[in-house]
Amino acid sequence: MLDYASLAALAAVLREGGFERAAAVLGVTPSAVSQRVRALEERLGAVLVVRGQPPAPTEAGAILYAHAERVRLLEGELAAVLPAIGASQPMLRIAVNADSLATWFLPAAARFAERSGALLDLVTEDEGHTARRLRSGEVLAAVTADPVPVQGCRTVPLGAMRYAAVASPGYLRRHFPQGVDAAALAHAPLLRFDRRDGLQARWAQAALGLAGLDAPAHWVPSSQGFVDGALAGLGWGMNPLPLVEEHLRAGRLVELLPGRRLDVALHWQHARLGARLLEALTAEVVAAARASLPQAPAATPPRGERRG
Amino acid sequence: MLDYASLAALAAVLREGGFERAAAVLGVTPSAVSQRVRALEERLGAVLVVRGQPPAPTEAGAILYAHAERVRLLEGELAAVLPAIGASQPMLRIAVNADSLATWFLPAAARFAERSGALLDLVTEDEGHTARRLRSGEVLAAVTADPVPVQGCRTVPLGAMRYAAVASPGYLRRHFPQGVDAAALAHAPLLRFDRRDGLQARWAQAALGLAGLDAPAHWVPSSQGFVDGALAGLGWGMNPLPLVEEHLRAGRLVELLPGRRLDVALHWQHARLGARLLEALTAEVVAAARASLPQAPAATPPRGERRG
Numbered sequence: 001m002l003d004y005a006s007l008a009a010l011a012a013v014l015r016e017g018g019f020e021r022a023a024a025v026l027g028v029t030p031s032a033v034s035q036r037v038r039a040l041e042e043r044l045g046a047v048l049v050v051r052g053q054p055p056a057p058t059e060a061g062a063i064l065y066a067h068a069e070r071v072r073l074l075e076g077e078l079a080a081v082l083p084a085i086g087a088s089q090p091m092l093r094i095a096v097n098a099d100s101l102a103t104w105f106l107p108a109a110a111r112f113a114e115r116s117g118a119l120l121d122l123v124t125e126d127e128g129h130t131a132r133r134l135r136s137g138e139v140l141a142a143v144t145a146d147p148v149p150v151q152g153c154r155t156v157p158l159g160a161m162r163y164a165a166v167a168s169p170g171y172l173r174r175h176f177p178q179g180v181d182a183a184a185l186a187h188a189p190l191l192r193f194d195r196r197d198g199l200q201a202r203w204a205q206a207a208l209g210l211a212g213l214d215a216p217a218h219w220v221p222s223s224q225g226f227v228d229g230a231l232a233g234l235g236w237g238m239n240p241l242p243l244v245e246e247h248l249r250a251g252r253l254v255e256l257l258p259g260r261r262l263d264v265a266l267h268w269q270h271a272r273l274g275a276r277l278l279e280a281l282t283a284e285v286v287a288a289a290r291a292s293l294p295q296a297p298a299a300t301p302p303r304g305e306r307r308g
Numbered sequence: 309m310l311d312y313a314s315l316a317a318l319a320a321v322l323r324e325g326g327f328e329r330a331a332a333v334l335g336v337t338p339s340a341v342s343q344r345v346r347a348l349e350e351r352l353g354a355v356l357v358v359r360g361q362p363p364a365p366t367e368a369g370a371i372l373y374a375h376a377e378r379v380r381l382l383e384g385e386l387a388a389v390l391p392a393i394g395a396s397q398p399m400l401r402i403a404v405n406a407d408s409l410a411t412w413f414l415p416a417a418a419r420f421a422e423r424s425g426a427l428l429d430l431v432t433e434d435e436g437h438t439a440r441r442l443r444s445g446e447v448l449a450a451v452t453a454d455p456v457p458v459q460g461c462r463t464v465p466l467g468a469m470r471y472a473a474v475a476s477p478g479y480l481r482r483h484f485p486q487g488v489d490a491a492a493l494a495h496a497p498l499l500r501f502d503r504r505d506g507l508q509a510r511w512a513q514a515a516l517g518l519a520g521l522d523a524p525a526h527w528v529p530s531s532q533g534f535v536d537g538a539l540a541g542l543g544w545g546m547n548p549l550p551l552v553e554e555h556l557r558a559g560r561l562v563e564l565l566p567g568r569r570l571d572v573a574l575h576w577q578h579a580r581l582g583a584r585l586l587e588a589l590t591a592e593v594v595a596a597a598r599a600s601l602p603q604a605p606a607a608t609p610p611r612g613e614r615r616g
Contacts, residue, residue: 016503017503017504018503021503024520024522025522054503089524098530101528101530101532101533102530102532102533102536105533106528106533106536106537106539106540106542107536107540109526109537109540109542110537110540110541110542111540113497113526113542114482114541119497119524119525119526120526120527120528120542121526121527122526122527122528122529122533123527123529124529124530174422189421189427195324195325195326195329195362196325212332214332214333216397216427217427218417218421218427218428218429218430219428219429219430219431220409220414220428220430221430221431221432222406222409222410222432222530222531223530223532224409224410224530224531224532225409225410225413225414225430228410228414228415229414229417229418231414232414232415232417232418232419233418233422234414234417234418234421234428235421
C-alpha cells in the first residue's frame, strides 16, 4: 500500500497552500512535511508538487491528492461506527457555478453540514475544467450548466436558473432613447462575466433575433458585482432573477424587455463513490434546487438522469 | 517594428479565449488568425500560445499580449485628437480584490466608463499573482491589500475595508451557548474565502488573544456566498461591514463580539504609463474609496504614496 502519512502530508500542502501551513495543521515541523513529500516523490519517481507560492500539484500530484481526500472521506464514515478511530472531520470538495453559489446553494450546504458534521470545500465552477476535475476526482460533485455526463459520474437535473436582462433606468435612457431594438443593442455596452459567458448573446438572439452580438463589453467576474455593475449603469447584463427581483420592484433596475427571460438548465454531477456523506449532500442539494429553481414543464421530458 | 496585425490577432485570441471568437471580433477567418499567430511565433522563434480550451499564453505570449493592449490603450487616446484614426474602443484590464468588487468599486468604475467611453476588463485579484501581473503589464492597475510596491508602479493608499465577525443567531446558540470565548472559538466551524484568507485567524488573535486559530473550516470563495453562508448558519466569518449592516440591523446576523471589528488597508497600485485614461480612472477610484472607506486616523501618518 501507499505510505499514507506521506500522502497526508502531500494533501495538506496542497489543501493549505504551503508547507508551513501544512506543518501547522499536521502538528509536525515544516521539514518533516517536506521530507515526507520528497520520500513519496522518490518512491514514485515523479515530481508531485511544483514548489512555489502557492505550491501547485503536477498531474500525478493531483491524482494522488484526490485519492488521499477520498480515502479521508471514507475513513470519516468509519468513525461513525468505530469512534475509537478518531478520524479527522471529513471534507467534501464541490464545484459550484458562481450564480448558484450566490443564490440557492448555501442554505442546502448549511443544512447538510449541520446534520452530518462534515466540512465543505466549495470551489467556483469553471465549465472548461469541471469535467476534468470530476474525472480526476479533484472534486466529488459539481453544480454545472454542462449536461455532458462525465465517466464515473451520475448526472441529476436540478431545474433552471432564470435570468432577466436588466439595466439601470439611467443607462436605458442613455443607450436606448428610442426603445430596445436590435440596432441599438448592437452598440450598447454590456456586462460579461467571463470568456465563456454567452448569456447576453443568447438573449439578444432569442429576444430580438440579433445573431452574433458583438457589442462592447465590460468584464465583471462576480455575481454580486454583476448586479452592482447594472445598478451603477456600467452596462446591461443577464442576472439571476433572485438577485435582482427586489431591485426591479423598487425601480432601481428595469428589464430591457419586460418578462423576456432566459432559463439555463442546471445539473448535479457527482462521483459514484457510494459514500453515505455524498449521498446525503446529493439529497439536500436536489431537494433545495427542486424547491427553489423553476422545473422543466411536465410536457418536456426531463433530460433524464444520465447514468453515463 | 513588430507586425501589429499579427500582434492584434494574438491579443484577440487571448482576450476572447479562442481562435474562432478572435476571428469573429477581427472580422477575418479563423485560419487567418491562426496564420498570423504562427507567423509571429516563427519570426520570434518561440511558442506564444499553448493551443487548448481556452488557449493560454506562454511567458513570451503574455508579455506580447500586455504590450499589444498597452499600445491599444495609447492608440485609443490618439483617436480623441485624430478621429480619422478610428481606433477601437480602449480597454483597461484592472485587478480588484473580491470584497471591493462586491462593495464600493463598481460605481466608480461606471462613472469612469461613462465619462471616458473606455471599457473595463475586471479580473479578481489573487494576491499571490497580482504583483507578477502588474510587473508584466498583464493588468494596468490593482485594488489590493498588498502594500508592497511593484517596480514601475505607483501605490496610493485608499483607506480601509472594515470587517465584522458575524454569524446567524441560530449558529451562535448552537456553537456558543456559553458566550463567545477562546475555548469555544477554537472548535466552532468557520468560513474561509480561500487559502490566503487569514482574516478569521487575525480577528481571533486580536479580539480574544487566540493564537493560530485552527478550527474546522468551510471554504466559500464568493463575497455574496460568504454572507449567505453566515446567514444560513454554515459558519462564522469576517464580512465587509457594507454587505452585512442591514442583516445586523434586522437581526438576521449578529456580531460575535459587538463592535469588535478589523480594518484591512487597501491600496491602488497602477502602472506609471502616463496614459490619460489610467489617470482618469485613478482619480475616480481614489475619490470613491476615500468617500466610502474609513480613512486612517490623522494621528497615524498614512503609509505614504510609495513611489517604488
